[in-house]
Amino acid sequence: MIRTGEQYKQSLSPDRRIRVDGERVTDVTAHPQFAPAVGIRARIHDLAHEAATRDVMSYADPETGERHAVANRPPLTQRDWHDKRAAVDTVLDTARGVVTRVGDETVGEMWSLRDAQDVLDGLDPRFSGNIRRHIARTVTDDLFHVSADTDPKGDRSRRPQDQDPDMLLRVVRETGRGIVVRGAKYETAAAYANQAFVKPAVADWGGTERSDYAVGFICDMNAEGLTFLCRTGFAGRGSAEDYPLSHRVDEIDTLVVFDDVEIPWEDVLFYRDTRAAALLRTTLHRYSALPFTHRTLRLADLMIGAALWNVRQTGLENLQGVREKLARLACWREGINAHLTAAIALGTRSPGGLCMPDQSLLYSGRVLASAQLPEMMHLARELCGGQVCVTPDAAAFADPETGGWLRKFYSVNDTWLADDRRRLLAFARDLLNSDYAGHRLTFQLFAQGPPFAHLSAVYHAFDWEGPLDLVRDAAGLSDRVRGTGRPT
Missing domain, CATH: 2.40.110.10 (Butyryl-CoA Dehydrogenase, subunit A, domain 2)
Structure with a gap:
């Protein structure tokens, strides 16, 4: 039970x-x-x-x-x-x-x-x-x-x-x-x-x-x-x-x-x-790669949310350069989601009778999620700005000696007062810049094997026969030329 x-x-x-x-x-x-x-x-x-x-x-x-x-x-x-x-x-x-x-x-x-x-x-x-x-x-x-x-x-x-x-x-x-x-x-x-x-x-x-x-x-x-x-x-x-x-x-x-x-x-x-x-x-990872990659999708959502709240707080959301960076984060996020969704939709019956996600799409999605994670984290840091790494701690905001100055300089407008600004920056710092953030980045890169193992899984899952047949016919190669399917 x-x-x-x-x-x-x-x-x-x-x-x-x-x-x-x-x-x-x-x-x-x-x-x-x-x-x-x-x-x-x-x-x-x-x-x-x-x-x-x-x-x-x-x-x-x-x-x-x-x-x-x-x-x-x-x-x-x-x-x-x-x-x-x-x-x-x-x-x-x-x-x-x-x-x-x-x-x-x-x-x-x-x-x-x-x-x-x-x-x-x-x-x-x-x-x-x-x-x-x-x-x-x-x-x-x-x-x-x-x-x-x-x-x-x-x-x-x-x-x-x-x-x-x-x-x-x-x-x-x-x-x-x-x-x-x-x-x-x-x-x-x-x-x-x-x-x-x-x-x-x-x-x-x-x-x-x-x-x-x-x-x-x-x-x-x-x-x-x-x-x-x-x-x-x-x-x-x-x-x-x-x-x-x-x-x-x-x-x-x-x-x-x-x-x-x-x-x-x-x-x-x-x-x-x-x-x-x-x-x-x-x-080993023909099934477990899906929930593992799904978690990077959620990490992408946290990064997008932290970055977008920050640019909205500071009034930068309408700048073209900012929108382009947000769009790159969105493309990465949607690429992960598309791979997961398609891997399920095109799943096949496994030798043991289970619904097995399409292996080529699943492993390719894992590579997309993991390989671009460092770059996307840095992009989110750019959007969150330098205050992420220079903001004093919560105790300084509560200190009678320093709190007044910090409330003055961290209040953006009547909607975004210092406390919410500090909380957002603290969250973004822990998500992107802290010892914990660095640990999580390394963990994601190696938790289901190193990057070369991820690429090896794609190499063995991809159906090479289709591109070989396409070029054989398009180039007019003789019938003696045959593809060999998936590499061994």
Whole structure:
């Protein structure tokens, strides 16, 4: 059954070994750096119960009548994808900012395993039931599911075996109950998630068919042997008045250390087969790229809104140069939306029977969203103007000694008084200029792989046959010349 926010909080064991700033965290629900993100995740659960949002965030199972989260529902129709987009928008409206690792953008990786099940069965049929059971469990148990992908890696010019072998997560032995793994994975939100899909990040296995590093499994985040080494959160740096996004929607990134963690056999999804691992890498984001890219669309809306309010405040909206910059932001935003909408509209039936967004359009939209993000952020900075980086903090506006001067110089007219002007500039600064803003920019560029991996996905998804046939006919090439379709 769908959980409440309080039930989610109670599922986070106080025995987890969580460290941040050199200290042990015993309660992530109350710790000032973790509490904002935990609170958002809890609100997602509660939204599924509240009358105003219940039908957006949840659905009734046609067979059992029980309600489940829209985010975790495997997509069978285009309507399912539109429902998922509406649910994402509801979450982001509630958060009043962009949150990325809250579950819906990671659970799709499991659906890729469902699509590959026939191939995986041919490689190792032992784990088929595990895959089906875990996909069903994400639906019925309403778990906060995240993804553990990136390893520390170490010296990338050397094989893991030729350096400290724990630089990539590996299986160290088998037991009667399962496998024992050692290593580490980076994963945002792991410290306050319920489970993670752990899989290798290796792209080239060097022709070997068997490897202790080629393993995929579901890990209970309350498991023995896990240690969570977290980066310092942005909440607590400055005041919430000056850094509203940092204090509201920062998500804590974590290096999860696996110190001889036992994974039960029923939680293993593939094991020691590099062909299975390579197959997963090529299909991993065929679903999850859509909600991930959708969040950049929302980020674009925040940037446009901050820039447009600023030029309206200062009376610059009618300048041609300003309108051209706003139009460029709008074109980027609409380009992202067009790719997402078309990817759903032209979706096809996947090997596992799901409604799969058109892969070429989806991956091209992800490239558009991510590759142009730095340029668009700088364009929004231009439109917000230099006061974003020179405005004093809220305490200075409240100070009897300085407040009078600041209210004088920051009041634009009878409509835009100093307090609203300060609030807008503080929001824009946190969105575009702060440590949090820089972190988010880098995160968006690498969260689903580096830019070259995004382009590689487009290369393998695009249908090259059409352009080849077009030019063959237009140039009058002989019938001996044939296209080869998609590259291998």
